[in-house]
Amino acid sequence: MSSSLILRSSLSKSILKRSIFRSSMQGRFLRQATSDRFAYVPGGPIYKGTVNDPTTFPPPSKTHGSYHWAFERLLSAALVPMTVTAFATSGTNYPLFDGILGLSLIIHSHIGFDSSIVDYLHPRKFPVIGPIIRWTLRAATVGTMVGVYQFNTNDIGLTELIAKVWTA
Amino acid sequence: MLSTRALGLAPSLRQAAFSPARNHVLRNVIRSSITKRSIQTQSLKPEDGTTILNKQRLQRPSSPHFTIYEPQLTWVGSIFNRITGVGLSFLLYGFSLAYLVAPGTFDSTHVIEFVGGLPDAVKYAGKFILALPFTFHSFNGIRHLLWDSGKFLTVKGAYSSGYAVLGATAISTIVLMFQ
Numbered sequence: 448m449s450s451s452l453i454l455r456s457s458l459s460k461s462i463l464k465r466s467i468f469r470s471s472m473q474g475r476f477l478r479q480a481t482s483d484r485f486a487y488v489p490g491g492p493i494y495k496g497t498v499n500d501p502t503t504f505p506p507p508s509k510t511h512g513s514y515h516w517a518f519e520r521l522l523s524a525a526l527v528p529m530t531v532t533a534f535a536t537s538g539t540n541y542p543l544f545d546g547i548l549g550l551s552l553i554i555h556s557h558i559g560f561d562s563s564i565v566d567y568l569h570p571r572k573f574p575v576i577g578p579i580i581r582w583t584l585r586a587a588t589v590g591t592m593v594g595v596y597q598f599n600t601n602d603i604g605l606t607e608l609i610a611k612v613w614t615a
Numbered sequence: 616m617l618s619t620r621a622l623g624l625a626p627s628l629r630q631a632a633f634s635p636a637r638n639h640v641l642r643n644v645i646r647s648s649i650t651k652r653s654i655q656t657q658s659l660k661p662e663d664g665t666t667i668l669n670k671q672r673l674q675r676p677s678s679p680h681f682t683i684y685e686p687q688l689t690w691v692g693s694i695f696n697r698i699t700g701v702g703l704s705f706l707l708y709g710f711s712l713a714y715l716v717a718p719g720t721f722d723s724t725h726v727i728e729f730v731g732g733l734p735d736a737v738k739y740a741g742k743f744i745l746a747l748p749f750t751f752h753s754f755n756g757i758r759h760l761l762w763d764s765g766k767f768l769t770v771k772g773a774y775s776s777g778y779a780v781l782g783a784t785a786i787s788t789i790v791l792m793f794q
Contacts, residue, residue, distance in 0.1 A: 491672070492672040492675060493669040493672055493673060494665055494668065494669055494672075496665075497662070497665050498665065520760065523759075524760055526756075527753075527756075527757060527760075530753060552707060553707070555704075556700075556704035556707055559697070560701065560704060563701060587708055587712065588708075590711070590712050590715055591707065591712060591715075593715055594710075594711030594712055594713075594714045594715030597714065597715060597718065598711065598714050601718070602714075602723050603723045607723075608723050608726065608727075611723065612726060615727045615730040615731040615738075
């Protein structure tokens with residue numbers, strides 16, 4: 448009775464040990480394969496706080512909602528006749544038009560850059576480089592505005608430059 | 616009782632009476648000394664649950680996304696609208712900042728002189744590189760504005776307007792190249 452019990456227990460123990468070994472090996476290989484292929488990026492599926500905390504939303508702002516959208520569309524639509532006009536006339540004859548076109552192009556570019564940063568370098572995923580790039584863009588936009596103003600004031604202006612370089 | 620003691624049967628009877636219990640005790644001793652519980656328990660704090668869950672969530676594979684789609688005119692046109700726009704904006708920002716930093720080097724006279732001195736092949740290549748994104752972004756931008764106003768929002772509309780944009784881009788690029 449007792450000998451058979453010893454035999455049974457030792458047998459089951461060895462089987463158990465082997466199965467534990469096998470499952471741990473499998474688990475290790477599987478984990479390695481998945482973690483290699485799907486490396487963690489910040490902003491991944493981890494919880495901040497607990498499972499019972501509600502999702503956080505950005506604070507509501509009219510300038511980030513439909514107004515922003517409508518402004519983008521109006522600016523893009525306004526650029527269509529402005530581009531046609533730039534082909535028809537020269538900026539040197541109408542410096543005010545040259546100034547408005549330059550400013551519109553810069554704001555249009557800034558919005559385009561900004562939405563690209565929001566899409567590809569969101570601070571949720573890129574907590575350091577995201578804000579750095581966003582502030583770099585803001586500084587570059589201000590610098591570009593000053594540069595275009597200087598060029599339009601002290602030189603021949605953007606439309607005239609493009610026209611002359613094109614036929615140079 | 617008296618008779619059993621008198622007969623001398625007490626030891627054997629006692630053994631019979633106690634032997635199953637003794638056997639049971641022996642079995643328990645053997646079992647506990649040989650076998651071990653394979654399941655171990657561990658006490659956890661309530662907040663440890665979130666830590667374990669987060670560790671598990673990091674093991675989860677992410678779904679395949681745009682790489683599994685075949686290139687189609689709809690989304691390829693959309694991403695090229697962004698790429699061309701960013702490229703042209705880089706040129707605007709680059710030139711304006713360069714003029715801001717070094718107005719003596721990047722003034723119109725020097726730029727026109729530099730471009731005028733380039734060989735014809737480089738001029739045509741440069742015109743092509745500039746005209747293609749400019750015309751594509753302009754025409755596709757109009758297409759996007761038409762979508763935003765609710766037009767061409769069918770599959771047929773998306774494709775016919777897409778081919779119209781490609782055609783207009785090709786023609787206007789060639790026209791601008793030989794200006």
